[in-house]
Amino acid sequence: MKRIVVVLMILTLAMALSGVVLADADKPAVAESGAVDMEAAKATFENTCSKCHALSRAMAKKKDLAGWQATVKRMSTNHRIRFGEEISQEDQEAIVQYLLENAGK
C-alpha cells in the first residue's frame, strides 16, 4: 500500500515537472527577453480592471513599480472576494507593466 503511494507521488511530480518544462518551451521569445506584449497587457488590464470600477481609477494615478505591484496585489484580493479567484500571476505582472508605462500621464 505504501509503495503505491510513493509511486503515485513520483509520477505526479514527474508530470508536474514536465508540465513546467513544456509551459516554458511554449512561451514566446519576447517574454524571455523581459519585454512585454503591450497590446496583450492593455487588453488584460481593460478586461480585468474594469469589472468593479472605471479604468480611470488606475489610469489617473502615477505609481512606481512597488506601488503598482502592491495595488494590483490588493485588487487581486478584491477579485477573489468578489469572484472567487485571484487574478493570475501572469496577468498581474502584465497589468503592472502596462500601468507602469501608461498610467498617470
Ligand code: HEC
Ligand atoms: C473585485 C473588484 C475590483 C477589481 C476587479 C479591481 N478593483 Fe480596483 N478597487 C476596488 C475597490 C473596492 C477599490 C477601493 C478600495 C481599495 O482601494 O482597495 C479599488 C480601488 C482602486 C484604486 C485606487 C486606490 C489606489 O490604490 O490607488 C486603483 C488605482 C485600482 N483600484 C486599480 C485597479 C486595477 C489596476 C485593477 C486590475 C488589476 C483593479 N483595480 C481591479 C475593486 C476592484
